[in-house]
Amino acid sequence: MNVLIVGAGIGGLSLALMLHKRGIQCELYESARELRPLGVGINLLPHAAVELNELGMMPALAAEGVETSALHYYNMHGQKIWEEPRGLAAGYPVAQLSIHRGVLQMKLAEAVIERLGAGQLHTGMTFDSLEQDEQGITAFFIERGSGQRVSRRADVLIAADGIHSAVRRHFHGEADQLRYSGRMLWRAVTEGEPYLDGRTMFMAGHQDQKFVCYPISEPLRRQGRSLINWIAELRVPQAELPTTDWNREVPAETFARHFDDWRWNWIDIPAIIQGAKAIYEFPLVDKDPLPRWSVGRATLLGDAAHPMYPIGSNGAAQAILDARCLADRLQEAGAGAGHTALELALREYEAERLPATAGIVLRNRLNGPEQVMQIAHERAPGGFEHIHDVIPENELNAISIRYKRIAGFDPAMLARRTTP
Template identity: 50%
Template sequence: MTIAIIGAGIGGLVTALSLHRAGFDDVRVYERVRELRPLGVGINLLPHAVRELTELGLRDDVEAIAAAPHRLSYYNRHGQPIWSEPRGTAAGYRWPQLSVHRGELQLALVEAVRERLGAETIRLGHRLTGLDTTDERARAVFETSDGSVSADADLVIGADGIHSAVRALRYPDEGAPRWNGLTLWRGTAVVPAFLDGTTMIMAGDDQLKFVAYPLRREADGSLTVNFIAEQRSDGSRAETVDWNRQVQIAPIAELFGAWRFDWLDVPAVIASARELLEYPMVDRDPLPRWTFGCSTLLGDAAHAMYPNGSNGASQAILDARTLAHALATAGDFAEGLHRYEEARRPATADLLALTRQQGPERVMVLAHERAPEGFADITDVIPAAELQEIADGYKRAAGFHPEALNTRASLDARLGQGS
């Protein structure tokens, strides 16, 4: 059985590793870029994703390049605490939460794929231009530096991101991703340690927000942090917002000029950035169908969603593991694809809807709506039970509530269903 994966991002690479572990040996990964470089900034791998990487034998490799936040804390724009909770093993999970540079993680996965599946598994410089499928066979057509080439496969998996070529071939009239009016600026900086040095912080509301979390502790005790600055606009910049566009740092730092808390100087963090990249906050509407004949979608190609809740990469990893398990334990590929889509499409649609409502970050929105000038005690503004339910509700929807995750059956096909 030949399986072709379109896209060598995190989702595509974990899919290749998962399929190989499940017993599928003829797997190929096609990537449009000619060179894989460690691009991007930090991402968070939540415990449900780290569980899957652990079962793939990758945890040590990822932990070597990652930091493990022990707490997540929300604040208003005045630096007052709204909600705080332990994360990872400190919250009772059997697996940690890990913060890692996206590009470094991707290259670690590339190395694992080449080592386990073979050096020629990843084929660079292949841009998908056509896909013909039946219930039993598929032919993918690629544009390369040597011209057009085709590849036959028993299954094609579209893991090629929010601008997925596979998705566009299935839904040619869908159009561009939807922008919600928020612009994000992402960067990394070396800053003095704040709080306990292992806390991920989110401050602000739905108009202006700042996020920071450690990626590495330096020898002098300072922290290399990943940060996100976010502002809502009136929508007039929708046509000019680009992906990965480098922008001047000073104007963004000025937006947060008053955000000097006694525990963190936000404008100083932004001003310390090595570079600042601009992104629009976009997503796509849920699809009525992922699978067409012997092809399906995975990760952002299937369910691109806002980063509220830090769950994009984690959901792609869950997709990959669910798909490999379904294909390995079903009677045939058609049944496996049905099981995969039945398990993942409704769940990700529900999660996408929650991210449009701010996900767990809704606590900051409510605090601003009910007490824009601040508060003496957050429970006078948002009852403790409401805060807890927002946090727990998102964990349940995203599949990483501690009790449920710790007791859920493994997705490792080698261990068998229910193990």
């Protein structure tokens, strides 16, 4: 069996490593001319960390990222709404890891090159189209250097080419549009003094004005400093989906005034914003869940399949879970699987993962576990004496555990998954 993976992001690279572990041959085709450690921070939740641990990746990743100890929620006045331990502190079998997205991608790419060989990862290859027949799939790419159109044959094609997936567009056309929330994100990293225990992730505000913050560099933490990944979010009145470049650099003055008084005795958010060397702007978008991912011997994975709001730290985690499920279904089909068996394997993968991820997409539109901040804001916009006067403890607990179950990282469920 030969699998062609379109896209060498976190999902595509994880899939390549999982296929290789199962003895399945694969090649990756990436549009970028070279892989570089781009982006900002990412939170690797325990259900995804379990999968990367099985690939032998966690020691290298833990040396770079911070093992998250806790998650806190605050209102816009700095009053604590909810806190819970995370990762090892919460009894999970593996750590929850906060790490630079580019570092994670490059570590995965290095493992792919080492285990599969450098010749299996092709860069500068932009997907153009595909054709299917009884013997397999022919994918066509444009070489970015020469402009030449080239073809590659495979038994199966997996599209892991992100939120702007060319393969998804090939099957679903221009009618499959992004849905804009009317909210804008500004993302950056700032080196500064550690806050709280130096390993805590926090979110503050409500759905129309929010700040998210967590440290992402273990080497810097050991030096007594902190590389702080942060996201500022605001609703933009009468907003339309921007047509200009996404991921564009903007000055702090674009949004910072809205957070001028967010200084509390344990953190100075205006100082964190002003300390960033570069700030990037993103619209908060997703897409409606698709009725199907698979067409013949081709299917979608990760953001190509289920772009979702970055709420609950689940985007990359769900791509990694997709990869595990898909690798298992292809292994079950067998090395000499015929046309029908391979199509069935992709449909089995879709039957398991499409409804699971569709539920997360829709739940994230309702703010996922961050509902606690919105509820606190609506019930007590001026603040509170004690949070349980506003939201009973059992209600807070229910919101937290419900999202963990939907997303697949309820501690009891994950313990059963990892028990020999």
